[in-house]
């Protein structure tokens with residue numbers, strides 16, 4: 440009898456402790472925000488990042504488990520839990536063999552831009568569902584799902600197929616734009632936001648000694664590589680929040696926001712620069728502003744925040760060399776030239792390379808078929824030519840990937856996770872650590888190494904057990920964890936694990 444009573448009491452206690460579902464899930468993706476930006480600048484944070492770090496569940500060892508580590512791939516992982524091998528988002532751009540053209544992850548010739556001119560964008564190349572899609576399906580379409588970013592892919596891919604809208608910055612007009620995929624015309628509140636041309640106030644302004652151009656054609660693109668770009672994203676996100684009354688109804692809404700200026704700044708000046716330091720501090724202030732706006736509208740304890748990044752970044756090679764670390768630059772033209780030279784020598788004249796983007800080399804399969812050559816043999820010939828170049832760690836062919844070949848280690852696993860049968864290249868190369876594809880100044884990202892793949896993952900809010908979690912996790916674990924908390928179906932391509940250690944119950 441006593442035992443039964445105790446059990447009943449315990450059950451009641453557990454039921455009482457069960458957190459109600461959040462009214463709003465806010466996912467914040469800071470483009471190129473490396474994990475060590477949290478620790479290096481922590482003593483200077485006193486805004487949103489400080490709040491996330493002290494009150495959230497902070498994962499200190501979260502990584503991407505795929506290559507390439509770039510924007511579209513990262514943004515398509517966070518709320519799907521899928522790897523590119525399943526999601527189909529294998530790069531920012533790839534060579535579409537059916538259409539014989541270079542495509543972007545979100546380009547869609549069937550759509551038009553709204554608020555700008557030219558073709559629009561959509562998530563039609565994303566093959567899997569997002570948390571937002573599953574939320575919509577479970578709620579009969581009623582939950583609201585919206586994505587915002589400076590970049591089209593940063594707004595579209597996290598939000599998903601069934602999103603109510605996605606908005607991004609158009610550097611031609613200075614407007615936040617959308618696509619006919621979502622709306623017939625830009626919503627009134629977005630037009631209202633754009634009408635006074637909010638980017639104009641930065642004309643002639645200086646950011647860390649960098650003076651903004653007076654001329655609009657130069658001003659809007661220049662804003663992207665300063666904190667001003669993030670300020671515009673934050674202001675627009677507040678407009679979305681208020682206009683759409685997110686988090687104020689009986690259903691859980693989802694707002695995804697991606698701050699991209701950190702990426703533009705990082706590419707230009709590198710992770711060790713004063714500019715990256717400054718844009719991190721301004722991100723801290725902007726996140727606090729956004730979190731306060733959310734709290735005012737939704738109420739403390741009624742929202743859940745997930746904070747992460749889409750990838751990291753390599754040190755500027757020259758900076759690394761100066762501190763006695765390895766590194767250098769590989770001219771991408773040398774890759775194409777090596778493949779073209781080797782294939783002309785072996786098989787005769789022709790345009791043998793159909794495309795070369797980041798780590799990917801697409802061969803001219805039409806020509807190979809026309810000459811009745813063995814594709815696998817031509818791929819091996821191309822791979823040998825690239826492997827012979829200096830500072831190439833290794834090269835994979837499509838044939839090899841389909842047979843599960845290559846060294847059996849974590850780098851090969853990351854390449855396999857990034858490999859999609861129809862969309863991946865014939866040959867994929869991995870440079871040595873700290874060696875970057877690209878000439879000129881600045882730096883980049885794409886590699887499987889930790890500086891490109893180790894990112895923050897922080898959960899904050901209702902139902903989350905705060906603290907530091909040092910176990911190794913994958914960014915893919917975010918989506919199934921959210922799905923579990925929201926009691927919705929796991930996104931279709933998810934390979935992640937539920938982060939049960941942070942759940943209150």
Ligand SMILES: [Zn+2]
Nearest residue numbers: 471510702706
């Ligand atoms: Zn980038």
